[in-house]
Amino acid sequence: MSKRRRKVLPQEPVRCQIETLSHDGRGIARAEGKTQFVDGALPGEAVMAKMVSTRSRFDELRTLEVLESAPDRQTPPCEFADLCGGCSLQHMSADAQIRFKENTLKEHFAHFGGIEPEQWIEPMRSPDSLGYRRKARLGVRFVKARDSVLVGFREKRNSFLTDINRCAVLDPRIGDRIQPLRDLIQSMKAFDRIAQVEVACGDDTAAMVFRNMDELVPEDHQKLVDFGQAHDLHIYLQPKGPDTVHRIWPASAGRDDERLTYRMDAFDLQMQFHPMDFTQVNAGINRSMVQRAVDWLDVQPGERVL
Known part of the structure; x- marks a missing residue:
């Protein structure tokens, strides 16, 4: 055939x-x-x-x-916006992006649900248009033709990883360390056995979870520890499934000790989460969402909100 x-x-x-x-x-x-x-x-x-x-x-x-x-139209704030699939609307002003997303939601309600809400609430707006994203999964790939390790997001409508050295949308504790992260993995003996790096940020701590396909030799293990020390990052390994994730820097006293935190000052709360847990990527919007939900509930004295 x-x-x-x-x-x-x-x-x-x-x-x-x-x-x-x-x-x-x-x-x-x-x-x-x-x-x-x-x-x-x-x-x-x-x-x-x-x-x-x-x-x-x-x-x-x-x-x-x-x-x-x-x-x-605006000039994209990121130099990789035309190629990188991590963002798709950077050529559009922030106000226009919000209008577009709101209209898309309205169209989906009408088309798929036959629903026309009686009232639309004013969209929430992030105080930051850059540096806000606290959660992401970064692909890692050794490109033999370049003899180089790439770390980042896939190209638009393509399976290739974008050649980037920073990310303007990620929290700077992560986004400004893409090139050092590439250099780190390139220097490891397991340079072609790291599948991805999951990143998560709390208010006080940022973490990287390395998906290592093989057990690391002591030299590579130490390089990861040194990287965490140098960049003030918590470092985790994931040799197999999600239940195998464990922290190697700082030394862990158990899974409960491996959690990150973010504060809800309006309610005098500190929330704990594991780097692999689901969290909203935008901390400012998350706080606003919680506040709005509590306002809508009209909580009375003596009542508690879960």
Whole structure:
């Protein structure tokens, strides 16, 4: 049986007039009755775009040049935004991003649930547009052709890892240490046996959980400890499933000792969580959500909220 031939894509850029946005933030244009999904384009814009894939019903393209710019366009604050799949809307102003997400939610309520809420609450806004993300899973891959270790997020609509040395959206305790983390793994004997690094930040402590596919030699173990000491990070290993996660720096006195914390000052609470637990990625928004929920409950004296 002969192999199916891959379609040869046009190499010449094409002009696209963007009408609206898809639910995942891509610009939508039309050409000869066919839908075009254009990465990096906004409604009302005219762009030159390159074809990256074609299907019977739609094409996928990537913006190369903006010919006519929309008012909501901004220069992405991250130099890797055009390629990295960790963010998809950095070319859109913060206000426009909130409007887009709100409208997408409304459309999903109507389309999938047939629901039209009587009242929409004003969206919560983060005080920080950068450096707020406290939880992430970073891919790790040794690229033989480059003789280099990459650490980060996948490229947009691709399985390759993006070649980054920092991340502006991650908490700086993690985002500013991507390059040192790459250098660390590159220096280890197990440079090609670290599958991923789970990162989590509490108010006072940041943690990295290394998914080691093989048992580490003492030299690699010590390098991780030294890295934690040098960068004020808690270091964990995960040799197998989630239940095997354990801290190697600082020395652990048991799982209860391995938890991070964040404060809820409005309620005089300190919450504990393990680096592998689910937590909201944005601490400021999380506090606002809890406060709003308590306000809506109209808690009376003597009542408790779980």
